[in-house]
Amino acid sequence: QGPLVESGGGLVQAGASLRLSCAGSGNYHTAWFRQAPGKEREFVAAISWGESRTYYTDSVKGRFTIGRTSAPNAVYLQMNSLKPEDTAVYYCAANLIRRALGTDLTIGDFGFWGQGTQVTVSS
Numbered sequence: 001q002g003p004l005v006e007s008g009g010g011l012v013q014a015g016a017s018l019r020l021s022c023a024g025s026g027n028y029h030t031a032w033f034r035q036a037p038g039k040e041r042e043f044v045a046a047i048s049w050g051e052s053r054t055y056y057t058d059s060v061k062g063r064f065t066i067g068r069t070s071a072p073n074a075v076y077l078q079m080n081s082l083k084p085e086d087t088a089v090y091y092c093a094a095n096l097i098r099r100a101l102g103t104d105l106t107i108g109d110f111g112f113w114g115q116g117t118q119v120t121v122s123s
Helices: none
Strands: 005-007 010-013 018-023 030-035 042-047 054-056 064-068 074-079 088-096 110-113 117-122
Touching: 005 088, 018 030, 018 088, 018 117, 030 074, 042 064, 042 074, 054 064
Parallel strands: 010 117
Antiparallel strands: 005 018, 018 074, 030 042, 030 088, 042 054, 064 074, 088 110, 088 117
């Protein structure tokens, strides 16, 4: 299993869209987390391997979509209607450890992490 590599971050205005990509997640349940300055890393969205069941934190429901691309081992996070409060470093995580997917995932639940990609939304 290779390392996870995120891409697609950037600086946009409120209301714009961005698409993040995570390469290398393999045959694992995969999630996106984010960490804003001075705050703890928090769960954003997750997708299961196989059935592709999806889970979202309430603040992004209806705006963000997590999915798998046709490229091998790639997971994306499509972010629409971005808000300044979405500003954070976004991390991809894979290899869920000893529990089922849900909306209460924490950083301790995953064994593989990427280096993060910065998303900045200006007002």
